[in-house]
Amino acid sequence: MKVSVVIPVYNAATYLEQCLDSILAQTFTDFELLLVDDCSTDESSQICDCYASNSQIRVVHLTERLGVSTARNIGIKNARGDLIAFIDSDDFVAEDYLLALVTTLEDYQADLVFSEFNILDQQAGMFYFNVKPEVKGKVYELTAKQAAAMPDEKLPFRHGCYVHPWGKLGKKELYLQNPFIPNLYFEDGPNSLRTFLGANKVVGLLVDNYTYRVNQTNNITQSPKILKSDMDILTAFRYRALDMLAAQVDPKSFLGELHHNLTQDAYVLEQAKQTNSAEYREIQWLLKLMNRNKVSK
Structure with missing residues (x-):
């Protein structure tokens, strides 16, 4: 087969x-x-x-x-x-x-x-x-x-x-x-x-x-799902970053994708009034580093 x-x-x-x-x-x-x-x-x-x-x-x-x-x-x-x-x-x-x-x-x-x-x-x-x-x-x-x-x-x-x-x-x-x-x-x-x-x-x-x-759905009220989703996307990106580092792959396009996703996720957490969460603080820290170094989508 x-x-x-x-x-x-x-x-x-x-x-x-x-x-x-x-x-x-x-x-x-x-x-x-x-x-x-x-x-x-x-x-x-x-x-x-x-x-x-x-x-x-x-x-x-x-x-x-x-x-x-x-x-x-x-x-x-x-x-x-x-x-x-x-x-x-x-x-x-x-x-x-x-x-x-x-x-x-x-x-x-x-x-x-x-x-x-x-x-x-x-x-x-x-x-x-x-x-x-x-x-x-x-x-x-x-x-x-x-x-x-x-x-x-x-x-x-x-x-x-x-x-x-x-x-x-x-x-x-x-x-x-x-x-x-x-x-x-x-x-x-x-x-x-x-x-x-x-x-x-x-x-x-x-x-x-x-x-x-x-299928567009509104998950703004589902805070636990939002928080897991945002922490998981960070975990997924870290897996990818380590693999790319180990393989000596140019991270340029990866950084643009990361910035785009972090910006989107920050907005979702803001709409869900989750700005005091550890997930939001982690995303803002990464965005601060990326913006300081002029990384954008």
Whole structure:
């Protein structure tokens, strides 16, 4: 078997069938679909079992809620394919999604290939397209360090396609060697960086056949979640900073991303009236250092 498509599932009943149908419609057929149900409390479990009548689909039902990182890691360990692709349970893909990734990875003899994506703003009912027609289909060959240093202003890729686990196809051993960090928001950043650094060659493919669904919600009143989120993003950035330091990767683009995220998080904490929190003080300290040294997004 060539590819294992791993989908962590938790309370995704609203969009799960659209996601699964888009994968089953792929023109590339040498794949298995592995659903890891993270103890869902809606109809997601039943939907997974219904689709499991298809011989290409396997379902792992977890007996307790373990979180998306552990669900992905369980999917990796149970995967039978040589290559792994992650898809989120509320997203969907074009019918040539897997074919484009597999063909590019093989043609360029790469260890990992990433592609672009569209954004569907569910609340606004709007699509946002990230690939300009004049560069669509273009391929960029990158070393591990070049991939780890992105986003690079010389490359026409959105920042998100480097960080998210979806939108990529990589050799299974890259993910076995670099599991996702459990119980951490923003776990995808450290994992993506480590898979880049573990590869000999990374390829970027400018196609946007993955649709990322954004569901805007107001979490301003959920203070404990906000505080954990902000402390976790600092932890995730520290993982990445140490890895980049150890690999001697140019931190320029990383610093711009950090400044942008810290500024956003400071605003959220201010709106939630959490300016006396340790998280807010830590963010303000880092912003003070960055502003003093003229680091900006």
